[in-house]
Amino acid sequence: YFYFGELPLSLAACTNQPDIVHYLTENPHKKADLRRQDSRGNTVLHALVHIADNTKDNTRFLTKMYDLLLIKSAKLYPDCSLETVLNNDGMSPLMMAAKLGKIGVFQHIIRREVKDEEVRHLSRKFKDWAYGPVYSSLYDLSSLDTCGEEPSVLEILVYNSRNENRHEMLAVEPINELLRAKWQKFAAVTFYISVVSYLITMIIFTLVAYYHPTQGKPPYPYTTSSDYLRMAGEIVTLTSGIFFFLTNIKELFLKKCQGVKSLFIDGSFQLLYFIYSVLIVVTAALYLSGIEAYVSVMVFALVLGWMNTLYFTRGLKLTGTYSIMIQKILFKDLFRFLLVYVLFMIGYASALVSLLTVCPPLGTECDGGCPTHPNCRDPDTFSTFLLDLFKLTIGMGELDMIHSAKYPAVFLILLVTYIILTFVLLLNMLIALMGETVGQVSKESKKIWKLQWATTILDIERSFPVCLRKSFRAGEMVTVGKNWDGTPDRRWCFRV
Secondary structure, X not given: OOOOOOOHHHHHHHOOOHHHHHHHHHOOOOOOOXXXXXXXXXXXXXXXXXXXXXXXXXXXXXXXXXXXXXXXXXXXXXXXXXXHXXXXXXXXXHHHHHHHOOHHHHXXXXXXXXXOHHHHHHOOEXXXXXXXXXXXXXXXXXXXXXOOOOOOHHHHHHHOOOOOOXXXXXXXXXXXXXXXXXXXXXXXXHHHHHHHHHHHHHHHHHHHHHOOOOOOXXXXXXXXXXXXXXHHHHHHHHHHHHHHHHHHHHHHXXXXXXXXXXXXXXXXXXXXXXXXXXXXXXXXXXXXXXXXXXHHHHHHHHHHHHHHHHHHHHHOHHHHHHHHHHHHHHHHHHHHHHHHHHHHHHHHHHHHHHOEOEOOOOOOOOXXXXXXXXXXXXXXXXXXXXXXXXXXXXXXXXXXXXXXEOOHHHHXXXXXXXXXXXXXXXXXXXXXXXXXXXXXXXXXXXXXXXXXXXXXXXXXXXXXXXXXHHHOXXXXXXXXXXXXXXXXXXXXXXXX
């Protein structure tokens, strides 16, 4: 659908009619109010951002119209900052550009440099010093990096899954240098400490699982020094599980979910860590309840725990790209393959089992002896067929029941079509899809890794309390000029 705002001024601005804009805003009879919002809470600036399509011509006219309206608003209503007005979704024009992936308008806003002294306070970029071709600039970080006090553009870029070109927007200055400064200031040290801590925890968990008692029923007594060491390891493992449970339940369920794609691609490790923590807690509950089946749950937790170490490959470009490939293949290609493959297996197993005669009940007298499994079907035959069909798919299975089928020819036809559809068609389609995925990731490996790297930095930052975030905040408070009323214009800026 077409959306040009719901006001005459928005329509004139979005259709690139500056003469009409001047007429509406300077009409002596009744001037159009630039601060007015439509039913969605959007101002004329929001409407301009909404119609951006990132093409060169579109970006040129939009940015020119955007600056025209912003300067007019500053002169007509000096006490109101039109660019900070939020719509019904709590979005400013800059936040909206970040959320919708309007990179042309986004780049213009955060790099805007106004030369007119009367409205120079509208600038977000200030030249600090210049020496020949070399110069240093100060970028206003308001709305870009808020340290958790309010929604920030940086968080929108990193955690908004609908934005397909967000990795390109993260490469725009000063966003790129800001992330680098955060990494060097606190994220790198915290990340490597987390790597060492997690590996130590997993080694302890592995030793606890390997040396768990096999005689008697849980909970086992602690009498020897090795028993007390095992108890200490169990406490460490359970503590880590509770920690991951509490931290990830907040991210997955207590915050607004960005959708299934965000959950299974961007938040895949959060989901895996949450499942891991649940398995740890269930293992502890079963152990304390005296149920020996706790070992079955524990081994799944152990496997998942070691798989989760892939999260820490984000710290390096080489391993980070490999991790992204694995995630995309697992949650995209392999998921679709398994969905179709399971349906095929169930259908063919049901058909093949139906061709076998039912085994007579025990005690039944038959002429020449009663048939028994595998010459007939019993309650376990269906599950056996599922396993045999899987073996056939990978070229390892045999089905000796063909001679026991009521119609061997039909049985053979079903087997041949199953092998063609699964082994020949589905497996080769999976290989082709995985190759395509690897090729796509390889082309944009640097950009995609940059996004994962940025996600890691913000994950670390969000784990800190707000007071600690402020102490690690990149940038400095600088007086960049004067406000419209003559007072010093002090802003938190980042030097590039």
